[in-house]
Every structure is written in structure tokens, then in C-alpha cells.
Amino acid sequence: MNQLHCPFCGARELHEFEFRKTRANVGSAAFSQVYLRVDSPELSVEYWQHVQGCRAWLLVERNPSTGVVLGVEMLPAVSR
């Protein structure tokens, strides 16, 4: 994985982006949201930011075993 496809800027080098955190995937309690993760070797859902580009926050879905990017979405569209 050397590039990410920003929906706003197009394909850009990975170093322009910063991984922020994994999307919580266990329950709704604050403790599990902060500390616990269900680990899946096929799917990782993450928040990234295009810090050296448009600075948009992105929701990125990846396969962590192969490095294949399954999807990139603008975060506001997701949260609406």
C-alpha cells in the first residue's frame, strides 16, 4: 500500500495521509469504545486525515492482510 485515493484530490502518496485511529467496533460502552478491539484479518475500518492535502477526514476500509484498500469515503458524508 503506497497510495490512497482521496475522494477530493485523487490518488496521492501515502505519506500525505495520517492514520488517526481505528473505528471502535465493540459495543457502545465508553470503556470498550476506547480500549477494546475485535481483530479481523480481513477488514479494518479506520479514520485517516489527508493532512498534507485537502485536510479532509476520511473513512478508509482496508484488508490488513493484503494491504488492499477496499474503500475511501469523505467523513461528513458518512456521519450524515
Place this chain on the structure above:
Amino acid sequence: MEFSRLQPRYSALALLRARLSRDRYWHPLWGGHRLQAAYDVVVVGAGGHGLATAYHLASDHGVKRVAVLEKRLVGYGNVGRNTTVVRSNYLLPENHYFYEDSLRRWETLSRELNYNVMYSPRGVVDLALSDDDMGRLARRGNAMRLAGIDAELMDDAGLKRFCPELGLQAPRRFPIVGALVQRRGGTARHDAVAWGYARAATARGVDIIEHCEVTGVRTAGGKAVGVETTLGYVKADRIVFATAGHTGMIGTMLGTPLPIETHLLQAMVSEPIKPLLNTVIVFIFPGHGETYIAQSDRGGLVMGGHLDGFPSYTREGRWDRMQDVVAGAVELLPQIGGVKILRQWAGTNDMTMDGSPILDRIRYDNVFVNAGWCYGGFKAIPASGAAFATFVATGTPPDLIKAYSLSRFDTGHVLDEPGAGPFPVRQ
């Protein structure tokens, strides 16, 4: 060649005898055992921690039937992928006692295992580029000394004497003002650690079964009764998971979410060159990142830096991180600018939410997990093996590892060395 548990004791005399017997003396160090139907303890994962735990279960606690099941090969995982640094220069008391216990064991490990692990106390040097850095390192050094661990804060004159290869007299873009040095820190031969423990464990009756993947845990009446493997079902009184790098998957298999994410740390080694560097140097420089560098006994410059920065199982490593590490190395030692990189690789790390390991029961009373070593598992192997074996054998965690419980996240007693908060990527 026939396999024997009775390993000849290695010594100079044995070497001579081997030569005279035309090398018929050498035996395979492990392997050749069939998987039995039942064991007292099944250890999952033949890496450093799994093998060390099995060795101590057999040698310190007299547990008779111990098996180590390994999906691939002995030492294929992180014990063969790390950058071989051993040290105990931590800040928090819980980590002091644990890692210092480990470092003391490193000093005598070759003798204990009768196998040369090539422990080399060449010093670990944390460089300071500013007065702020010096303050930060002084705090850590003082904390270490209060715990009885050797630490030395050096100014640039002292560092010039200790580490002349740094060429401190030349003008630098980022002047080095001093360093925190732990002289007893250094390196060890990583593969030899896995091989030495595998050999010593085998000699004490442990079965090491390679190419045997554990696919599930069978339970009955609220406790685990055995493991399903690719070679069939195995009954086990107690089960130990020592699968750091893939413990997240174990949590998912057991239906227990863990405070762990899996991240990559990459490392690389240069072509072999003549002796240049006699210490391990950690160099964090503004705006780029971190480079740590040591020279292996074969002459290669072994380098690494920060985590790749996002969850991954690929074991590939990102290109721009490699560039960061190399840029730091050349900034530090301009004379290596023309040296070529020979190999680059990455290992998967159990990154916990506070950057400290987890040594506890998981889900069932007789299932134990030795995990969450982040990027610091190698140096911990001797202490972790001994302490964890005591835990598994007696059911009570020794004081040394009490702080590494899973419940610390519930109670707020996290061991967050850098104070980075619950973000594995920043640990």
C-alpha cells in the same frame, strides 16, 4: 540422522571430540516428535516467549507433558525479525523491575541454556539533540538509578570518548548535546535465542511440533479442555497462547475483544562493512522520526524506526518509513552514505492500548495469554518465560508480572511509558 533428546553438552572439549568423530556428533536440536493425544500444558507459538515458557515449565516446575505447537517454523515470527536490542532503560517502576530481571538473565543465559546467544553488552545510547532532550533523558536516567539500574548521563565530551565514531567534532545540522547511556544494554543473536530455548526445552522433554496450526479451543463446563489443530484434536489441562503479533486473532477466536491492535514495525540491514559502530544508538531527530542503529557481528548495520503507523498483517513495511529510517542513519553517520541496504523486512506487533505487555488469563481459568509485547518483546524473553511459567504452573502470577494484568485497563492502572493515551500507534 536419528533424533535424540539427549543433546551432548556443548563445550570446547565436545567440539574437539566432534571433529575427531568426523562430525557424527552433531544432532538436530529439536523436532522429530509426534503430536500426542493429551498434554498437561499446550503452548501455542514457538517463538521466544512460547519456547522460554515451555522450557521453564519443564525445568523449574517439573511439568511432565508440555507441547509447543507452531503454525510455521521455530523462530519464524518476531523472534527472528527483531533488531536484537536488549536493555532495561524504562521509566516506570513496574517496567524497571521486569526488564531489569530480564537483563540480569541475559547476562547468564548462554550458560543456562548451554547455547551461545551472543549477548553483547555494548551499551545502548539514547542521543539528546537539545536541552529539552537532556532533561527528558535525565529524568529517565534518575528513575533507573533509583531502581538500581545502571544509567549514565553523558555530555558531549563524555560521549565523544564513549562513542568516537559519531564524529562529534564535525559541524552538524542537529548538534548532539549529550546522551543517556546504559552500558549493560546491547544486543544478542536473535535466532540463537529461539534455537537455544528450543534445544534446552527439547532436552527436558518438551515436544515441539512445527506446521501445526491451532484453529480453535474446545470447552466443556466453562473451562477449556483442549485445542483443535490442523493435525487433530489435542487434550490440554492448560493452554498458553504466546502468539504476539497475532494475539488479536486469538482474541477473536475466543470471542474476547482485547486492548490490542496489530501494527507493523520494519527493520533493515545494510551490506556487511568493517567494524564501525560499537554501540546501539537511538536517534530521534526533529521533523523526521526515529532511527536506531547497531552493527551486527557480521558487519551489517541493523536499523529500524517508528511503527508503520496503521494496522496491518502484511509484513511488508511502507516505503516512506524506510526512507525516514535511512535518512536518519545517514544524518547520524554521514560516512555510511554510500553503503547499500541489503534486506528490509517487517514484523507484526501486538500494540496494546498503553504500550505495555499483557500476561494474564484470558476468558477461561485455564487459558493464559502472553501477549502485547509491542515492539519490545525480544529483550523480555528470559524474564517473561520464567515468570509466566510460574504463573501457569502455580496459577498465581508472580509479583514481577502482576502489573501486566488485563484488568489494568478497567481499573485505570495502565502502564503508559510515553504518556500517549489509548492510541497504540503513538506508543
